Amino acid sequence: MTVDLELAPKTKRPAGRPCCEPVVYPDVEREQAQRMAQVAKALGDPIRLQLVDVLRKHAGKVCVCELVPLFDLSQPTVSHHLKKLREAGIVGSERQGLWAYYYVIPDSLEEFSAWLT
Amino acid sequence: MTVDLELAPKTKRPAGRPCCEPVVYPDVEREQAQRMAQVAKALGDPIRLQLVDVLRKHAGKVCVCELVPLFDLSQPTVSHHLKKLREAGIVGSERQGLWAYYYVIPDSLEEFSAWLT
DNA sequence: CGGCTGTATTGACAAACATCGATTCAATTG
């Protein structure tokens, strides 16, 4: 449960009278919204959503070389999307020699998922 | 459950040998990803996420005149965000005289929410 | 009708984004 915002009554008011006094929006809610919006934004591209989908279907880590041929995109572009997901805290990566392996960070989606439900 | 993508084994391969053969990505999954990414994109802005949050906390419809003062934004900008949410199918609107009332469309978030869980 | 009022649209603009080709970088192999 978050802070409950009491809004003015939704009854019809006569025109000429101001609609409602300004309401201060709590900052707590705003910070949470920024965190969740960052996650949502990262998922707001079909490619990235599919990347997360594939990574989630595999319990372990997945090599970038397996991800690239799944899409009709250049390798740098896929790398770019993975970076975006990393910056949003949704995935992590690990290098092993020449290969890079990506995985979903377990609880990264939890706050957003809980809010959405 | 969606189509299961069998990826190549994640074992180390000797360099000089190709990493993995190209895999065709099923179109069904792609269309679902596009739908869900559209929803995620619409929620990928703190203002819009807060708008949806406020609308969801109110079972009924909420007047735009009550939404505008919640944010430090001009009225046209709030109107723009509401339009984006409408285009994503997340909210609906209804006019009553001078006032416009917005509400969350009940099942619009369900597919995305289910995938995320 | 004429003026006011809540909302939506338009136009403009800077910032962010998706994409690619070319390049760089690091590690492995011969």
Next chain:
DNA sequence: CAATTGAATCGATGTTTGTCAATACAGCCG
């Protein structure tokens, strides 16, 4: 060491986005 290879970064380009001021639009009231 030299060549190769998988991944990341860079530079460029065209598109989308968030925002506001100004304007348009539609309904209400005197």
